[in-house]
Amino acid sequence: MNNTTTSVVMMDSPEAATIQTVTGWVDRHGHFWGDDESMARFAGSTHQHCDKNPEHGIRANNSYCDACFEERELTRFMAMERQPWDGVTMLNLHGTDTYFGDADDLRDYCTENGIYPEQLKLVVCTPNYPREIDGCDYYYDDLPDGGDLPLALQEAFDNLNEAIRASEPLSWSPGNIAAVISDDILTQSERQVLEARSNGE
Numbered sequence: 636m637n638n639t640t641t642s643v644v645m646m647d648s649p650e651a652a653t654i655q656t657v658t659g660w661v662d663r664h665g666h667f668w669g670d671d672e673s674m675a676r677f678a679g680s681t682h683q684h685c686d687k688n689p690e691h692g693i694r695a696n697n698s699y700c701d702a703c704f705e706e707r708e709l710t711r712f713m714a715m716e717r718q719p720w721d722g723v724t725m726l727n728l729h730g731t732d733t734y735f736g737d738a739d740d741l742r743d744y745c746t747e748n749g750i751y752p753e754q755l756k757l758v759v760c761t762p763n764y765p766r767e768i769d770g771c772d773y774y775y776d777d778l779p780d781g782g783d784l785p786l787a788l789q790e791a792f793d794n795l796n797e798a799i800r801a802s803e804p805l806s807w808s809p810g811n812i813a814a815v816i817s818d819d820i821l822t823q824s825e826r827q828v829l830e831a832r833s834n835g836e
């Protein structure tokens with residue numbers, strides 16, 4: 636389409652540019668958004684009301700609503716399958732970084748925080764075991780195609796993998812099962828102390 640006549644317009648000619656008045660949304664920082672009012676309002680503000688539930692109050696524009704998050708987490712917990720706790724598997728206090736390794740941990744938490752064990756939302760954790768290391772994979776870039784490791788090195792990896800297979804979990808992650816714990820985690824007298832505390836004594 637090179638043969639269409641492109642007329643020459645001089646930079647200083649009247650038709651090159653004209654002063655016009657334009658109307659549009661300008662945010663608090665002076666950025667022009669044309670007719671996009673909502674983007675201008677978003678860019679020019681820091682907070683907004685929760686759009687799911689007006690009672691949740693306000694949240695920062697670049698964050699989520701804490702109340703909505705807690706409601707979702709609670710729904711997720713309530714929907715979990717429930718199993719009696721075996722007393723040894725790590726437990727997680729749902730939605731937090733708090734973990735309990737045994738009944739003593741649970742008891743301490745309850746007495747320190749003035750809360751009954753049955754009020755805790757506890758989730759059974761799943762173990763994260765160390766993965767075995769394949770020496771050929773590990774040195775893949777340095778080995779010739781289809782090449783094996785030197786025997787001594789392979790034996791060392793075999794020994795290491797034996798230790799890895801025998802290892803305890805490296806860590807625990809909250810699973811999808813809620814833990815039901817037995818009532819006798821607290822002694823009768825510990826319960827009485829809690830009761831006294833909740834009665835404001």
Ligand SMILES: [Zn+2]
Nearest residue numbers: 685691700703
């Ligand atoms: Zn909300």
